[in-house]
Structures are given as C-alpha cells and as structure tokens.
Amino acid sequence: MNMRRFLAASCVGFSLIAAPALVLAVDDPMEMLPNPKDEARAEAIGSQLRCLVCQNESIEDSSAGLARDLRRVVREHVAKGENNQQIMDWMVNRYGNFIRLKPAFSFSTLLLWSMPVLALLLGLVSAFIFYRRRAAAPPAPPPLTEEEKARLDQLTKDKDNAP
Amino acid sequence: MSNSETPPNASRRRLLMALPLAGAGVVGVAFWKMLSGMEHGSFNPHDINAPVLNRPVPDFTLPDQPPMQGFNTQDLRNLTQPVLVNFFASWCIPCLAEMPTLMTLKDKLTMWGIAYKDRPENAENFLKHSGNPFSRLGSDHEGRVGIEWGISGVPETFLIGPGGVIRWHTAAPLTDDILSQTLLPLVEKLKAP
Numbered sequence: 001m002n003m004r005r006f007l008a009a010s011c012v013g014f015s016l017i018a019a020p021a022l023v024l025a026v027d028d029p030m031e032m033l034p035n036p037k038d039e040a041r042a043e044a045i046g047s048q049l050r051c052l053v054c055q056n057e058s059i060e061d062s063s064a065g066l067a068r069d070l071r072r073v074v075r076e077h078v079a080k081g082e083n084n085q086q087i088m089d090w091m092v093n094r095y096g097n098f099i100r101l102k103p104a105f106s107f108s109t110l111l112l113w114s115m116p117v118l119a120l121l122l123g124l125v126s127a128f129i130f131y132r133r134r135a136a137a138p139p140a141p142p143p144l145t146e147e148e149k150a151r152l153d154q155l156t157k158d159k160d161n162a163p
Numbered sequence: 164m165s166n167s168e169t170p171p172n173a174s175r176r177r178l179l180m181a182l183p184l185a186g187a188g189v190v191g192v193a194f195w196k197m198l199s200g201m202e203h204g205s206f207n208p209h210d211i212n213a214p215v216l217n218r219p220v221p222d223f224t225l226p227d228q229p230p231m232q233g234f235n236t237q238d239l240r241n242l243t244q245p246v247l248v249n250f251f252a253s254w255c256i257p258c259l260a261e262m263p264t265l266m267t268l269k270d271k272l273t274m275w276g277i278a279y280k281d282r283p284e285n286a287e288n289f290l291k292h293s294g295n296p297f298s299r300l301g302s303d304h305e306g307r308v309g310i311e312w313g314i315s316g317v318p319e320t321f322l323i324g325p326g327g328v329i330r331w332h333t334a335a336p337l338t339d340d341i342l343s344q345t346l347l348p349l350v351e352k353l354k355a356p
Contacts, residue, residue: 093214094310094311
C-alpha cells in the first residue's frame with residue numbers, strides 16, 4: 001500500500017477511536033479544572049459515579065442537569081485536595097452504594113465478587129470428573145470358567161480344521 | 164460401553180431432566196415475589212435513597228422563597244412535631260400533579276417546601292396557580308441543597324420527625340393512597356411518643 005494513503009487511513013481510524021473519548025469529556029470547557037492532572041483525576045472519579053437520572057451512565061457521560069452538578073461537586077473536592085476515597089465516601093453518604101458503578105467489596109457483595117472464581121472452580125471440578133470417568137477403563141470381564149474354556153478350545157479347533 | 168438402560172441409570176436421567184424444571188420453578192417464584200412486592204410498594208428496585216432514612220437532616224441553609232421565609236438545618240433540628248419537606252419546581256409536571264394531594268394535607272400536617280433549581284419568580288407564580296400548602300419556603304436555585312439531601316429529581320418528599328431525623332422518604336409524586344396507607348399512620352405514630 002502507498003505510504004501516504006496508509007497514513008491517511010490510520011488518521012481516520014484513530015479519530016474514530018478517539019471520538020468516544022471526546023464525547024466523554026465534560027460538555028462545557030469552563031467546567032474543566034485548569035490543572036490537567038486534577039482534571040484527569042476528576043474524570044476518573046466521575047466515570048465511577050452513576051448518574052441517578054439516566055441510571056446506566058456515569059456522570060461524566062451524562063448530560064443530565066444533576067450529572068453536571070455532581071461533576072462540579074467532584075471538581076470542587078478535587079481542587080480542595082481531597083483524595084479519591086474521601087470524595088467517593090462523600091457521594092455514598094448522600095446517595096448510597098447505588099451511586100457506585102463498581103460495587104464495593106462487602107459482605108453483601110461477597111457472592112457477586114467471588115462468582116468468577118466460583119464459576120471457574122465449578123468448571124474445573126466438573127471437567128476433572130468428566131475426564132476421569134471417560135478415561136477409567138471399563139471393568140475387566142470375569143475370568144472364563146472351565147466349561148467356557150473347553151468350549152472356546154472346541155470352537156477354535158473347529159475353525160482351524162475348517163476347509 | 165453398553166447402551167442398555169439399566170434401572171439406576173434411568174432414574175438418574177429422570178432426575179437430571181427434572182433439575183432445569185425445578186430451577187425454572189425457583190426463578191419463577193422469585194420473580195413473582197419481586198413483582199408482587201413492586202405492586203404493594205414493599206420492593207422498589209429504583210429506590211436509590213435508602214441511606215438518608217433515620218439519619219439527621221443534612222447541613223444546609225436556604226434563602227427565602229417568596230412569599231414564605233426560608234429555613235435551615237437548625238430549624239428542622241428544633242422541631243417537636245413532624246414536618247413534611249417537599250422538593251418541587253415550577254418546571255416539573257409531576258409536582259403540579261401532586262399539588263392537589265398536598266393541599267388536602269394542609270390541615271393535618273405542617274409542610275415546608277424547597278423550590279429546586281427554579282427561578283424564585285417562577286416558583287412563586289407556580290404556587291399562586293396551584294395553591295400553596297407550605298408554611299415555610301426555601302429557594303435552592305443552584306440545586307446544591309438537593310445534593311446534600313441526596314435527591315435525584317423532583318418531586319421528592321421527606322418526613323422529618325421531632326429532633327430533625329428523616330423518618331420516611333419517597334422519590335415519587337404523593338398520591339391519596341400513599342397518604343392514607345403509609346404517610347398519615349406514620350405521622351400519628353411520630354406525634355404520640
């Protein structure tokens with residue numbers, strides 16, 4: 001392929017990949033924090049917080065009024081120098097664990113978090129049982145009795161003597 | 164291995180075939196319980212405001228929303244009688260729909276209103292048209308006090324018990340059924356210590 005054409009194609013490709021990231025950003029540049037490091041941290045926290053209006057979107061993705069307000073609250077707390085845990089706790093204190101897009105590890109979410117490991121173990125155990133059963137040799141037949149031996153001899157002899 | 168169906172094998176196969184049926188039965192019963200709970204109001208999968216229950220009201224101060232005087236945390240903590248706190252807005256259709264219900268409550272229960280993300284003049288006009296069941300009114304123009312209370316929209320209603328503790332909450336418009344079955348019995352309980 002022509003090198004220039006390849007470069008043009010990859011530019012288009014990259015912009016397609018980058019497009020959703022641009023949509024993710026806050027809708028008004030005025031909302032953003034001046035320090036890019038702080039802004040990145042605010043976006044990371046916001047992407048873990050559920051918008052309570054459109055419940056399957058994070059507040060960074062949503063354009064609902066409440067999401068915008070919560071984004072501003074997150075940025076204020078980041079600017080104050082609070083750590084991620086403090087900001088998360090502030091939100092959970094007001095909106096409950098439901099606001100976390102990623103459920104916290106606790107007694108009530110133990111089964112949820114251990115499910116991948118449990119499912120893997122269950123699969124391994126059933127696979128182990130299945131293969132062991134299939135590999136097990138069928139039980140050896142009981143040894144021939146004297147009568148049967150005699151009959152077998154007779155039959156093979158007959159066959160040898162056949163024309 | 165032989166293909167002959169020996170009796171123990173057959174009963175085991177029957178058991179294995181019954182398993183999915185039993186599983187579907189259990190799931191069915193679970194769904195039925197959830198759906199009937201949603202119908203009776205004992206189970207609400209959208210309820211996101213459980214954390215505020217039985218907690219003291221959050222810290223806030225609200226400026227006056229004409230024609231009434233604003234209020235703050237301390238006003239609610241000083242309460243000796245239950246008060247209903249209702250978040251509303253002039254731009255909110257369900258709020259308009261629940262106003263007649265609130266008006267029927269006016270003589271039975273003290274109600275304080277919070278105009279959420281609303282221009283004071285719009286909220287004042289709204290109350291002129293729909294009637295004003297509130298004895299105090301605060302203006303939460305920025306919506307920041309709403310976040311302190313953990314609301315996700317309007318209307319939302321909180322029942323505040325004596326001492327400023329949140330005793331009940333709903334994120335849906337109030338209906339006559341909710342009043343007679345849930346809210347008023349609770350108010351009676353809180354009034355008679």
